[in-house]
Amino acid sequence: MPQILVERLAKSYRVAERAPGLTGALNGLLRRRSREVKALVDLSFSLEAGELLAFIGPNGAGKSTTVKILSGILRPSSGRVEVAGLVPYEDRLRHVARIGVVFGQRSQLWWDLPVLDGFDLLADIYRIAPVRYRRRRDELVALLRLDSLLAQPVRQLSLGQRMRAEFAAALLHEPEILFLDEPTIGLDAPSKLAVRDFVKRLNREQNVTVLLTTHDMHDVEALAERVIVIGQGRLLADSSLDRLRAGVFAERRLWVDFAQQAPALDMPGVQVRARTARSLELAFDPAKIPAASLIAAIAAAHAVDDIHVEEPAIEEVIARFYDLHYSSEA
Numbered sequence: 358m359p360q361i362l363v364e365r366l367a368k369s370y371r372v373a374e375r376a377p378g379l380t381g382a383l384n385g386l387l388r389r390r391s392r393e394v395k396a397l398v399d400l401s402f403s404l405e406a407g408e409l410l411a412f413i414g415p416n417g418a419g420k421s422t423t424v425k426i427l428s429g430i431l432r433p434s435s436g437r438v439e440v441a442g443l444v445p446y447e448d449r450l451r452h453v454a455r456i457g458v459v460f461g462q463r464s465q466l467w468w469d470l471p472v473l474d475g476f477d478l479l480a481d482i483y484r485i486a487p488v489r490y491r492r493r494r495d496e497l498v499a500l501l502r503l504d505s506l507l508a509q510p511v512r513q514l515s516l517g518q519r520m521r522a523e524f525a526a527a528l529l530h531e532p533e534i535l536f537l538d539e540p541t542i543g544l545d546a547p548s549k550l551a552v553r554d555f556v557k558r559l560n561r562e563q564n565v566t567v568l569l570t571t572h573d574m575h576d577v578e579a580l581a582e583r584v585i586v587i588g589q590g591r592l593l594a595d596s597s598l599d600r601l602r603a604g605v606f607a608e609r610r611l612w613v614d615f616a617q618q619a620p621a622l623d624m625p626g627v628q629v630r631a632r633t634a635r636s637l638e639l640a641f642d643p644a645k646i647p648a649a650s651l652i653a654a655i656a657a658a659h660a661v662d663d664i665h666v667e668e669p670a671i672e673e674v675i676a677r678f679y680d681l682h683y684s685s686e687a
């Protein structure tokens with residue numbers, strides 16, 4: 358039984374529709390008309406305990422909606438969700454004791470309270486035993502370098518400082534599952550690195566299951582072996598970045614400088630695209646021969662001065678993936 362199970366999940370929002378150009382009483386009447394927005398249409402996936410999943414997709418794909426359903430904030434229109442044996446939106450109290458949630462776009466801390474007072478309040482809310490709370494809090498304060506911030510009201514913190522406090526707040530009750538909705542949004546490079554490092558350690562060392570949404574493909578590259586891509590409320594891919602890349606860029610390039618005359622080179626799945634006296638530009642299909650095997654084979658057979666492979670930028674891979682998908686659908 359997987360730890361997180363999502364089956365045929367659908368969620369529609371009702372939004373009020375305003376008739377354009379109308380004002381006053383008439384508009385008041387018409388305003389009651391509403392329209393349905395299908396945020397999730399049919400989404401299924403499952404996650405084992407201890408996995409770290411990047412959950413990505415273009416704006417409006419339904420990522421935050423999914424996170425809100427998984428964390429019990431929203432009830433789906435149809436479908437089934439189970440998280441650690443509980444239905445989040447039906448058994449909220451027991452559910453929230455097992456999960457932590459961080460939304461990059463909003464705070465769960467009390468704006469006017471010092472950070473430490475907020476932590477104390479959360480300890481009350483989660484009914485954490487005092488000894489256990491202090492031990493965990495001190496551990497998180499050290500890990501997230503929060504000492505100098507504890508006395509400050511949350512509203513005075515910079516975004517990066519606040520995100521560190523948010524992580525601590527989400528983890529005080531030692532949840533086994535963590536949902537992160539764009540936790541690195543707006544952070545500077547060092548803060549992003551710190552968040553990635555922290556999330557990775559939490560997953561590796563404390564075996565916390567992590568589901569992370571992000572638009573920063575470096576987050577994905579640094580953190581996740583598994584990537585789910587959704588679009589328009591449906592699953593588009595459940596894969597790894599490497600496999601997404603191979604699927605999008607069927608052909609990759611390799612440049613080799615030889616110490617002597619460039620050889621004829623006859624290898625299955627590899628074409629010579631250009632040559633000079635001492636160098637070759639090769640095209641290969643990474644699904645047939647992985648770059649590492651190709652490099653090893655060439656280096657074993659020839660004296661090589663330099664070799665490099667073209668790595669498409671990860672943003673480019675994802676943009677191409679969305680493009681290919683939506684153009685094949687249209």
Ligand SMILES: Nc1ncnc2c1ncn2[C@@H]1O[C@H](COP(=O)(O)OP(=O)(O)OP(=O)(O)O)[C@@H](O)[C@H]1O
Binds near residue numbers: 419
């Ligand atoms: N409270 C709401 N009321 C009405 N429509 C909503 C609401 N929340 C989300 N939606 C709509 O549902 C769809 C999915 O939104 P959602 O926030 O889940 O997307 P997302 O993948 O998180 O996007 P982003 O990358 O921009 O954060 C969008 O069309 C959005 O406009």
Ligand SMILES: [Mg+2]
Binds near residue numbers: 420421538
């Ligand atoms: Mg979102």
